[in-house]
Amino acid sequence: MADFSKIVLAGRPQGAPTPEHFRLEHGALPQAGEGEVLVRTIWMSLDPYMRGRMDDAKSYADPVPLGGTMEGGGVGEVIASHAPGFAPGDIVVGRTGWASHAALPADEIRKVDPSVAPISTALGVLGMPGHTAWVGLNDIAQAKSGETIVVSAATGAVGSLVGQLAKTKGMRVIGVAGGPDKCAFATDELGFDACLDHRAAPDWKTLSAQIKEAAPKGVDVYFENVGGKTLDAVLPRMNTWGRIAICGMIAWYSGQGVAEAAPLPVAWRTILTRRLRVQGYIIFDHNDRYAPFAQEVAPMVADGRIRYRETVAEGLENAPQAFLDLLKGGNFGKQLVRVGEDPGA
Amino acid sequence: MADFSKIVLAGRPQGAPTPEHFRLEHGALPQAGEGEVLVRTIWMSLDPYMRGRMDDAKSYADPVPLGGTMEGGGVGEVIASHAPGFAPGDIVVGRTGWASHAALPADEIRKVDPSVAPISTALGVLGMPGHTAWVGLNDIAQAKSGETIVVSAATGAVGSLVGQLAKTKGMRVIGVAGGPDKCAFATDELGFDACLDHRAAPDWKTLSAQIKEAAPKGVDVYFENVGGKTLDAVLPRMNTWGRIAICGMIAWYSGQGVAEAAPLPVAWRTILTRRLRVQGYIIFDHNDRYAPFAQEVAPMVADGRIRYRETVAEGLENAPQAFLDLLKGGNFGKQLVRVGEDPGA
Numbered sequence: 001m002a003d004f005s006k007i008v009l010a011g012r013p014q015g016a017p018t019p020e021h022f023r024l025e026h027g028a029l030p031q032a033g034e035g036e037v038l039v040r041t042i043w044m045s046l047d048p049y050m051r052g053r054m055d056d057a058k059s060y061a062d063p064v065p066l067g068g069t070m071e072g073g074g075v076g077e078v079i080a081s082h083a084p085g086f087a088p089g090d091i092v093v094g095r096t097g098w099a100s101h102a103a104l105p106a107d108e109i110r111k112v113d114p115s116v117a118p119i120s121t122a123l124g125v126l127g128m129p130g131h132t133a134w135v136g137l138n139d140i141a142q143a144k145s146g147e148t149i150v151v152s153a154a155t156g157a158v159g160s161l162v163g164q165l166a167k168t169k170g171m172r173v174i175g176v177a178g179g180p181d182k183c184a185f186a187t188d189e190l191g192f193d194a195c196l197d198h199r200a201a202p203d204w205k206t207l208s209a210q211i212k213e214a215a216p217k218g219v220d221v222y223f224e225n226v227g228g229k230t231l232d233a234v235l236p237r238m239n240t241w242g243r244i245a246i247c248g249m250i251a252w253y254s255g256q257g258v259a260e261a262a263p264l265p266v267a268w269r270t271i272l273t274r275r276l277r278v279q280g281y282i283i284f285d286h287n288d289r290y291a292p293f294a295q296e297v298a299p300m301v302a303d304g305r306i307r308y309r310e311t312v313a314e315g316l317e318n319a320p321q322a323f324l325d326l327l328k329g330g331n332f333g334k335q336l337v338r339v340g341e342d343p344g345a
Numbered sequence: 346m347a348d349f350s351k352i353v354l355a356g357r358p359q360g361a362p363t364p365e366h367f368r369l370e371h372g373a374l375p376q377a378g379e380g381e382v383l384v385r386t387i388w389m390s391l392d393p394y395m396r397g398r399m400d401d402a403k404s405y406a407d408p409v410p411l412g413g414t415m416e417g418g419g420v421g422e423v424i425a426s427h428a429p430g431f432a433p434g435d436i437v438v439g440r441t442g443w444a445s446h447a448a449l450p451a452d453e454i455r456k457v458d459p460s461v462a463p464i465s466t467a468l469g470v471l472g473m474p475g476h477t478a479w480v481g482l483n484d485i486a487q488a489k490s491g492e493t494i495v496v497s498a499a500t501g502a503v504g505s506l507v508g509q510l511a512k513t514k515g516m517r518v519i520g521v522a523g524g525p526d527k528c529a530f531a532t533d534e535l536g537f538d539a540c541l542d543h544r545a546a547p548d549w550k551t552l553s554a555q556i557k558e559a560a561p562k563g564v565d566v567y568f569e570n571v572g573g574k575t576l577d578a579v580l581p582r583m584n585t586w587g588r589i590a591i592c593g594m595i596a597w598y599s600g601q602g603v604a605e606a607a608p609l610p611v612a613w614r615t616i617l618t619r620r621l622r623v624q625g626y627i628i629f630d631h632n633d634r635y636a637p638f639a640q641e642v643a644p645m646v647a648d649g650r651i652r653y654r655e656t657v658a659e660g661l662e663n664a665p666q667a668f669l670d671l672l673k674g675g676n677f678g679k680q681l682v683r684v685g686e687d688p689g690a
Contacts, residue, residue, distance in 0.1 A: 059618045060585070060618045060619075060620075224613075227609075227610060227613055231609070231613075240405070246613065246616055246617045247617075248617070249610065249613055249614065249617065252610045252613075252614070257610075258608055258610045258611075259608065261608045261609045261610050262608075262609050263603055263604065263606045263607075263608060263609065264576070264606045264607050264608065264609050264611075264612050265572060265594065265597045265602075265603045265606050266603075266609075267609050267612070268569075268572055268576070268591065268594055268597075269594065269597070271591055271623060271624070271625040272591045272592075272593070272594065272625035272626075272627075273397075273404045273405045273625070273627075274405075274625065275405075275624070275625045275626050275627055275630065276624070276625055277622065277623070277624045278616060278622070278623040278624070279616070279620070279621070279622045279623070280616040280617035280618070280619065280620050280621055281617075281620050282617075282618075282620055285620065
């Protein structure tokens with residue numbers, strides 16, 4: 001029988017997390033009860049939102065308890081089924097957590113068709129991040145042809161799809177990313193019209209001037225993934241009746257930079273005088289929009305019109321370090337952990 | 346022939362304006378050209394937005410030039426007409442400015458029916474402030490029966506109507522106002538469920554605790570007129586999927602309190618985790634919604650279901666001081682200036 005391993009939360013970080021906040025544990029395989037399947041994790045997803053679950057603070061989801069398995073999504077193979085409609089060998093996606101195996105209720109998992117695209121995409125461009133990008137662009141920001149969009153974290157799992165979908169709509173797309181390699185990827189591979197390196201800009205005013213140059217008609221939509229300097233830079237460039245879809249704010253997740261952030265009145269005044277609509281959203285509220293998203297985007301992934309990039313950490317034991325790197329922007333595209341053998345790869 | 350008088354902008358304030366920033370001037374009556382009418386101002390409106398026009402800063406409208414007549418709306422009597430459809434004796438509302446007379450294009454004025462309500466209401470509950478309240482509540486905040494709303498500047502021209510309309514929708518209405526007299530008026534005369542005196546609260550946390558008590562099911566809609574401490578207090582009380590309609594932020598108009606305001610990340614995080622929709626709006630964008638507003642609200646004003654209160658300054662020369670008082674919350678209800686004799690009063 002296979003060994004069972006998991007990563008648990010060993011301590012709550014004050015500020016930036018470190019490897020000491022995680023612990024690898026081993027034990028007995030979980031048991032699948034009635035209506036559940038036992039899944040062997042193949043790919044695990046690392047996402048910025050997981051930082052919030054490490055805090056003992058009320059948010060849209062409960063925190064991970066101390067000693068509890070870190071939460072997250074994974075793709076795996078069914079190795080035992082006590083639920084109709086699922087059989088050993090099926091590939092499924094669900095909330096496996098940071099673990100080698102998971103017993104999951106059948107109504108909380110979804111089958112993945114390995115013939116459409118590599119199964120890892122069920123955690124990225126065809127999974128939660130892709131769904132997030134599509135809902136944010138279409139339902140929240142209500143982006144339209146001819147408009148200009150700024151996408152922060154432009155080469156990340158969400159941002160890279162936001163920008164590519166915006167191009168298919170006929171929008172002008174300006175990415176903001178960290179470093180020249182990511183910016184080159186955004187323009188050369190993803191087809192963005194421009195990409196600005198926020199690390200090369202000494203302050204928000206410089207970045208704001210660069211946005212002005214790249215968006216001569218102003219910014220109609222800002223897809224907010226980061227907060228921080230990028231938000232300060234974009235706000236003065238927003239056009240009247242612009243929309244800001246707040247998907248994340250990774251720059252502030254561990255408390256860094258919060259004290260230096262612009263005061264609220266500046267943003268509030270811009271929202272009023274430019275008549276902006278600023279809306280936060282959490283993808284779990286939009287499950288009814290998964291099917292139309294997948295219907296539109298899966299064919300574009302299958303035939304290569306939509307590109308994606310993955311960074312892979314090898315082995316569950318390396319997940320904590322990969323997560324810490326992700327929080328600092330060290331990943332390039334979708335950050336995955338290879339937990340077990342992929343039969344299709 | 347009547348004397349012509351006007352108040353001009355004598356200087357641009359740094360911070361709070363003072364009487365020295367205004368100057369009373371006299372001169373020759375303006376001439377109505379083709380397609381225009383000459384109006385004798387009877388009632389003039391004072392509104393917080395006028396503070397923004399005194400700054401030399403790009404906003405949704407051009408600043409008043411130095412030496413130019415202060416802008417504003419007024420109700421008056423047509424004394425000469427060069428436009429079809431208007432005759433001497435007609436009562437009209439339009440952008441008279443702070444002046445005893447104005448020549449106004451016929452397509453920028455609207456006739457007022459003196460049989461519906463006192464003509465001063467064309468500047469208040471049935472005018473721009475009333476229209477602002479109705480659009481904010483219905484179109485921007487999309488407020489619904491059974492929800493809880495917090496209305497700041499609760500007894501002001503806009504806030505008092507927001508709260509009364511919310512009551513007619515079957516909402517729970519909590520006002521925030523400055524001083525016990527205003528709060529008593531909000532609950533006893535306007536029918537609000539509760540009203541909190543922000544001046545009596547030593548800090549935003551105290552006010553926030555009071556809101557929690559008054560809104561046991563949380564706050565679904567915040568009608569934002571003030572910014573400052575009240576915003577800090579309401580934000581933590583917002584329910585998931587809440588809406589904030591930003592109509593004004595009088596607490597910050599002259600720069601006071603901006604440095605002490607909460608940092609942007611706190612608000613941004615609340616918008617994300619509670620999935621709030623925050624939207625600024627300017628009533629001039631919503632002229633197409635004046636007719637449905639008037640159709641709904643005018644009968645309720647005529648039969649007394651909707652109450653309103655006015656503070657009147659006597660004489661154009663007293664407009665500057667009344668405006669300075671308004672910015673400090675010294676008015677009670679709609680602030681008007683009686684510029685000339687009202688034939689219906």
